[in-house]
Amino acid sequence: MKKAPYRLYLSEEEIPKKWYNLRADMKELPEPMINPATMKPALEEDLYPVFCKELAHQEMDDKTRYVDIPDEVREMYKIYRPSPLCRAYNLEKALGTPAKIYYKFEGNNTSGSHKLNSAIAQAYYAKKEGLKGVTTETGAGQWGTALSEACAYFGLPLNVYMVKVSYEQKPDRKNIMKVFGADVTPSPSNTTNAGRKILAQNPDDPGSLGTAISEAVEVAVGTEGYRYVLGSVLNQVLLHQSIIGLEAKAAMDKLEEYPDIVIGCAGGGSNLGGLIAPYMQDKLLGKENPRIVAVEPASCPSLTRGKYAYDFCDTGKITPMAKMYTLGCEFTPSKNHAGGLRYHGMSPILSKLYHDGYMEAVSVEQTKVFEAATLFAKVETILPAPESSHAIRVAIDEALKCKETGEEKTILFGLTGTGYFDMKGYNAYIEGTMTDYIPTDEDLQVGFDKLPIIPGIQDEIK
């Protein structure tokens, strides 16, 4: 083992040249998507009206193990990658643990998170295919910011539908997207049928992610030369995000270190799937056996309390159905301060791996999360995003277990981003006004009751 620096940066040449496609090594593949129009497994062509062709191909391709990262994408990666692998010496000291804690920090770019890794790839393929523009939705604004940066770089017009209440409450997020040249529309809007319908019912509707997706997809499908892009859940997104894990592993290899535990926060799964990719490969191939832990909010516990069932990926029920751990696309999680972890489902790839016993999952309450975040900020001097802080919480808990047992475990977690636009949550924590929420079984049943029935495929919900 070599003495790790606080921050280990690989060189520019060491940025991976290929993404890794976890599906190519899975013993059993995730169940196929179902096209709601035909109620049959979706084909690659079924995705063409929504996604550009190369991305539709990546979405369906479960055989190609390594996918070349285009030079143009790697060129933009070089502006902010490799991201550092950090040794949390100060956190270890503060905890008095014999454990070694590492984190892969993805927040050192203006989007403030790992989302940029996939945004660049998606914008590149769209531009290469000659598209005139893309649409997307954003809630808290991280994905929208990342995509705005990528589209500005490649000169691709972008329409972002931003949940109206966020648009109004987070003007800074909206303005950053505008600096990067994106067109940001508060949703519901008068620009789509979906939006007009909702406004007709209630002109003051605050909007929802479901409505914003519906608007973005409607515009993409209905405008010549436009397609829709999405920042999480999808197989293509996990493929692009594998760069996180590949870099982390390359850096740890240099230190002659191998993690006993790999921890990531999980909303739709984009960060977790990327971070764990090469470690899961080792596990699938029987080379190594690290523990892999997904951390989700107790208020939105898709892995720990959801059903493994076919469900729509969006609240509007216009996307293909995927088999995944889900709380039901009509489940509305209580408001909490980790907007990026409020998704009803989980990446089908991660869902399958969890179902087959390759991963653990744990849920944590937000006051405990912010307690961890605040300690982390003070000793590591990075203000973490609330989402990332879920992983910090469990990394701390595991390190404290090591303190009890005296084990010198090596812990690796994903620090997905920074929390500069999440001060409302921090303030609530400091002021002591933060509350926790755990849905009852009855609360969850409401979502489960509305899961789709697919004749011959999903006749009942177990």
Added chain:
Amino acid sequence: MKKAPYRLYLSEEEIPKKWYNLRADMKELPEPMINPATMKPALEEDLYPVFCKELAHQEMDDKTRYVDIPDEVREMYKIYRPSPLCRAYNLEKALGTPAKIYYKFEGNNTSGSHKLNSAIAQAYYAKKEGLKGVTTETGAGQWGTALSEACAYFGLPLNVYMVKVSYEQKPDRKNIMKVFGADVTPSPSNTTNAGRKILAQNPDDPGSLGTAISEAVEVAVGTEGYRYVLGSVLNQVLLHQSIIGLEAKAAMDKLEEYPDIVIGCAGGGSNLGGLIAPYMQDKLLGKENPRIVAVEPASCPSLTRGKYAYDFCDTGKITPMAKMYTLGCEFTPSKNHAGGLRYHGMSPILSKLYHDGYMEAVSVEQTKVFEAATLFAKVETILPAPESSHAIRVAIDEALKCKETGEEKTILFGLTGTGYFDMKGYNAYIEGTMTDYIPTDEDLQVGFDKLPIIPGIQDEIK
């Protein structure tokens, strides 16, 4: 010349072990400070009630060329340093210039700016001397955030007096400081005589940096075991910030590059003085002759239109007087979106170097600054702070001159920080509501008329 990567990170071992004290190589030293109580040159001991001893010593020491960076300070530097030396390939391409543009990026830390470099040193010495706490003031909040981080790390209590209007308009900045455990008081407050006096006149007084300094100094001087700390202007701050330039030079040396032009924004001078330190040394020693350019806002033009005269460092006139380029401590610059560049004076060291012809200075208007900032963000994908964007503006202008002449000049500028908390300015620019302001000679005369008369030393203002 070697092919530069987009981002060049030195290794942890390459973080400088000594700060460089520019005064040791100056042909003529800055004029001594004057103690307003005695109207005579201030002694080191005169500073003890305000600054801790080691910092008072650094403030007065114009002989020691290299000052050891304490191990504890270097240890904290390792969490976010070395900062990257970046090659702006994309900006060069967007401009179509043959010039090579480099920037030293100091924004990759939670304080979002270079201020942390001196905050760590000041907090360390205060803690080492056994102080019970320190006080400071903050306007826009960058310095307060940096100091909060440093004090949290060393376990030193901190009272920040924050200009009330900023406290109310920038709650996020205040909350970040609180996350790091700082005690933040809106100024004017009821906690000091200075504050009570102002509140008695006007309970709704919005506060000013001058009042906040007066409150912070009053508390520091009046509380046993407390001292006051300041983030710019001072000689000690330039000493600590020399780490920026030392790292930049070490990185450029690796690339076998030497800048023809070094450009930095200048408010109180902390960043500029740090960035240029080793290059100015080359110039003072006759080894090299790079152009060194200070950039200031047209609305607060201390170098380009100020007087080189003795003045107070604070609006409250309680600090020692220093000879510097100044607009007069009673000059109130118009509001603009670069809060860090609204100081009436300029570092005495930089003022002397400018006076003696070692530096150039240029002033720019804020719409042109935000135009540069927006272009930079789009191609380099870092949202720059408005302050830093003054340097970007002039770097672009110099690169465009090279485009005309065909010269392949090497340009280095300081990117001091990120603009995540400055979206109001960006929004005004995007919306087209941003205005410029250039004070008239009459406006400036008001400030000059109130410069202090010091018998035998400054009998009149020239």
